[in-house]
Amino acid sequence: xxxxxxxxxxxxxxxxxxxxxxxxxxxxxxxxxxxxxxxxxxxxxxxxxxxxxxxxxxxxxxxxxxxxxxxxxxxxxxxxxxxxxxxxxxxxxxxxxxxxxxxxxxxxxxxxxxxxxxxxxxxxxxxxxxxxxxxxxxxxxxxxx
Numbered sequence: 039x040x041x042x043x044x045x046x047x048x049x050x051x052x053x054x055x056x057x058x059x060x061x062x063x064x065x066x067x068x069x070x071x072x073x074x075x076x077x078x079x080x081x082x083x084x085x086x087x088x089x090x091x092x093x094x095x096x097x098x099x100x101x102x103x104x105x106x107x108x109x110x111x112x113x114x115x116x117x118x119x120x121x122x123x124x125x126x127x128x129x130x131x132x133x134x135x136x137x138x139x140x141x142x143x144x145x146x147x148x149x150x151x152x153x154x155x156x157x158x159x160x161x162x163x164x165x166x167x168x169x170x171x172x173x174x175x176x177x178x179x180x181x182x183x
Contacts, residue, residue, distance in 0.1 A: 054120045059091040061109035075108045076101050 062072045073083030078101060080086050089095040097120065105116045151159070 054097055055091045055093040057119045058087075058097070058105070058109075061105075061111065062087075062091070065109055067108075072108065076104045 062069075065072070067075070069084035069087050073087040076087065078086050086095065090097050090101075102116065102120055105111065106113050154162070
């Protein structure tokens with residue numbers, strides 16, 4: 039049995055696949071062409087995209103980041119479709135515009151804490167723990183140098 043991947047509160051929505059299909063149809067792309075443009079690399083990229091469009095597979099983030107360019111959509115539109123209602127959209131809009139971010143990360147975090155619900159704060163803490171773990175795993179040890 040395969041290992042389950044944790045999304046830390048950011049599970050792609052089930053409606054994303056249907057949107058991908060609609061956007062592909064609107065762009066008049068075949069499954070294979072769209073899959074190649076999205077960066078899907080496997081034995082059968084068209085089949086893999088079909089499974090994502092039909093909600094049989096979740097859309098990996100490395101594929102999701104290519105969707106706006108391939109289907110000529112805004113990043114906000116794609117992320118809203120992918121993660122609604124799990125993301126706080128006023129915050130997301132600010133994050134997509136680097137000029138709108140405060141100069142100091144402390145100011146940003148103070149503002150963010152005031153706007154989040156308790157369960158969202160818990161999810162951020164879990165994700166921060168995950169990031170710290172990943173960071174520790176990437177550091178070279180004294181023995182490996």
